[in-house]
Amino acid sequence: MQFSGEGYIIKVRKHGEQSVIVTLVCPHHGKIVGYVKGGLSKRGFGVYQVGNYISYNAYMRLEENMPSLRGVELLHSHTADFVLNNDKIGALVSMCRLLDECVAQNDDLGAFFNVIDDFFRHINDENWLVYYSFFEFYLLDFLGIGLDISECAVTGKHTDLRYISPKTGRAVCAEAGAPYKDRLFAYPQYIIEHNYMPQKSEIANVLTMTGCFLEKNFLMQHNLKLPENRANLLGLVKTYKL
Amino acid sequence: MQGNDIEKLIKIIAKLPALGARSSRRIVLHLLKKKETSLLPLINALQNVADNIKKCPICGNFDTDEPCAICADSARDSEVICVVQDVADLWAMERVGLYKGQYHVLGGILSALDGITPEDLNIESLFSRLNKGVIKEVILALPATIDGQITTHYLLSRLKEYPLKITTLAQGLPLGAELDYMDDGTIQLALSARKEI
Numbered sequence: 526m527q528f529s530g531e532g533y534i535i536k537v538r539k540h541g542e543q544s545v546i547v548t549l550v551c552p553h554h555g556k557i558v559g560y561v562k563g564g565l566s567k568r569g570f571g572v573y574q575v576g577n578y579i580s581y582n583a584y585m586r587l588e589e590n591m592p593s594l595r596g597v598e599l600l601h602s603h604t605a606d607f608v609l610n611n612d613k614i615g616a617l618v619s620m621c622r623l624l625d626e627c628v629a630q631n632d633d634l635g636a637f638f639n640v641i642d643d644f645f646r647h648i649n650d651e652n653w654l655v656y657y658s659f660f661e662f663y664l665l666d667f668l669g670i671g672l673d674i675s676e677c678a679v680t681g682k683h684t685d686l687r688y689i690s691p692k693t694g695r696a697v698c699a700e701a702g703a704p705y706k707d708r709l710f711a712y713p714q715y716i717i718e719h720n721y722m723p724q725k726s727e728i729a730n731v732l733t734m735t736g737c738f739l740e741k742n743f744l745m746q747h748n749l750k751l752p753e754n755r756a757n758l759l760g761l762v763k764t765y766k767l
Numbered sequence: 768m769q770g771n772d773i774e775k776l777i778k779i780i781a782k783l784p785a786l787g788a789r790s791s792r793r794i795v796l797h798l799l800k801k802k803e804t805s806l807l808p809l810i811n812a813l814q815n816v817a818d819n820i821k822k823c824p825i826c827g828n829f830d831t832d833e834p835c836a837i838c839a840d841s842a843r844d845s846e847v848i849c850v851v852q853d854v855a856d857l858w859a860m861e862r863v864g865l866y867k868g869q870y871h872v873l874g875g876i877l878s879a880l881d882g883i884t885p886e887d888l889n890i891e892s893l894f895s896r897l898n899k900g901v902i903k904e905v906i907l908a909l910p911a912t913i914d915g916q917i918t919t920h921y922l923l924s925r926l927k928e929y930p931l932k933i934t935t936l937a938q939g940l941p942l943g944a945e946l947d948y949m950d951d952g953t954i955q956l957a958l959s960a961r962k963e964i
Contacts, residue, residue, distance in 0.1 A: 536880050542785050571950035575880070575913045602952030607913060608938070609959065611920035614913060618879040625880065754879050 526588055530554050531580045531600060533645065535621040537573050539565065545573050547594065549581075550624055550641055555632045559583055559594035576603035576617050576645065606648045613648060615754040616657045620644065622752040623661075627668060627743060637667040655715065657758070658728050661735035662716055670694070670742040672734075674713065677701060687712050694738055710734040732759055773799070825896070827872030827889050829854055837861075837870060844868040846903040850893065850922065852876050852910060860908065868906075871896065876909060876918040885921065893922075897929055904932040911938045911956070 532551030540546050545564035550556050559581065564573050572579065578601040583592035607613045624641070628634070634641070640663045644656040665671045671694075676683050678695035679702075688702035688709035689695070702709050711730040715723035723731075736759075740751055773795060781791035798806040822828075823835035830836055837843065837857075847868030851857050857870050874889045896902065907922060909915040919935060926933050939957030940949065949957075 538881075571953050574952070577952070599950050602950050602955070604913070604952035605955035605959070608911065608916045608952075608956065611916075611923075614917055614920065617913065618917065622880055752879060 526586070527582065527584045528554065529580070529582045530557075531578065532557070533641065534573065534575055534577050534579060535624050537564075537575060545569070546591075547573060548625060549579070550628070550634060550638065552634070552638045552642075554583075555634050556624065556628045556630050557583070557592065558630060559592045561594045561597060564597075571602065571604065572597060572599045574602070574604045575621055576607055577601070578603070578645070601645075603645055603648065612757070613653065615757045616644075616654065619752040619755040619758065620657065620660055622754075623664060623739075626747075626749050627664065627739075634667070637663055640664075652722070654728055654758070655723060658731045658735065659716070661739065662713065662731060665694075665735060665738055665742075668743055670738060672696075672738065674717065689713070689734060691734075691737060694742075710737075729759055825892075826857075826870045827854070827874055827892075828857055828870060842867075845901055847906065848893075848896065848902050848904070849906040849908050851908050852915070852918075856908065868904075869902075873909075873918070876914045877921055878914045879917065880914075888918075890922070894925070897926075897931070902931065904934065907933065907935045909935075 530551045530553055532549035532554070534547050535550055535556075536548035538546045540560065543565045544560065544562050546558060546560055547564070548556065548558045561569070561573065563569065577599055580596075580598045580600055581594040582596045583594055585592040607617050620641070640656075640660050644653075644660050647653055647656045650656075662672075672689060673693075673695045674686065674689065676696060677686060677698035678690060678693055680698055680700070682698045685699045686696040687699040688697040688706060689712060690697055691708070691710060696712060697705075697709060710733070711727065713727070713731045713734070715721045715727060716731065732755075736751055736755065744750060777788070777791045777795050780786060780794055781788045783791075786794070798809065816831075819831040820829055821831065821833045823830055823833065823838055825834045825838045828835040828837060832839065844867050848871055849860060849866060849868055850871045850873060851860065852873055852875065854872055857872055860866050860870070871893045872889060873893075875883055875887065877883055877885065877888070897905075905922075905926060907919050909919050923933065937960055939960050940946070940953065946954065
């Protein structure tokens, strides 16, 4: 059995002296783990780095076998984008770890891949952290624990939505949420309106909210924790300029 | 067919880095044929190393003396310290022969994906050395990989508290490289680290 594809490297593990086992997220094949013989050779040094976008031909004898990746070519290197910036490394590591731990192997990513792709494509933009927050927000959706931000959970209204309930993950309108506003998350306006430029406090709110729901509804149930590097991202938002 | 002892020796040698079963059989056969000139000197050398080798308590290098020859060498610059990932990197730096300062071997690099934390590395002893106040410059000679940079940034954040000159090795094109064969990342790094000539 064989197939070809492209994908972002999210994890690299050394195997023996010269080979590596790489984990990729691909637009058409979801998350795959493959073996690359000679991946640690001189030619492979710049290729098998987390965040790089590669093309490959995957071969395996049976469907359940780990594919052997051959003819790997580096399509886009992101190493330099991250290597020079500690904050971006933090976001990259956090994203890769969440993808590695939360996404099942061979699970079709569908439109969620576009969100991952956006993060890499906009990494040199000034507002790159916005794309990281999109990633966490849509990861919740992908995991089946997405937030319902279309209407108020109390009144059913579609307008004047201001809060998100930390219990239900549903939107609450200004009127219904006013008495409890200290206990509710702020409504993620910029997730809905893509042309809306968020303030740094809004990004921090979304990251706090997604972190809370990820931890409560997924990670804790699987005995996992939020990545350590993610904690720095919230600190970063305070110094982050749009 | 080999006897049990020979088979055992083949298996042990086959487990060494860069060797497989075939090379292991060739090595064992060579040792058996050249008992006086190869096998016995090898046994002696291995026994000596096993008896005398120590990990330097100061820098983490391997040597038969404690502290190691590099730490004990008074001719070396004790005000400069070069932080490396592994003893192999220290040997690589020493092969060049240009650097005449001290070393500190971390014994690995931080990796969030593999769960390697600062507690797993030889980091605290680095700061114990810095606290003595002799060192004026720290060279961070860590790999130009994502994990290498995570470690560099972690050390940088802690080194900021010290009045030190902190440097890292240059990143970019390797010697003898042609641009056409370089990956985008290397060219990008080389461009951002370009210098006036």
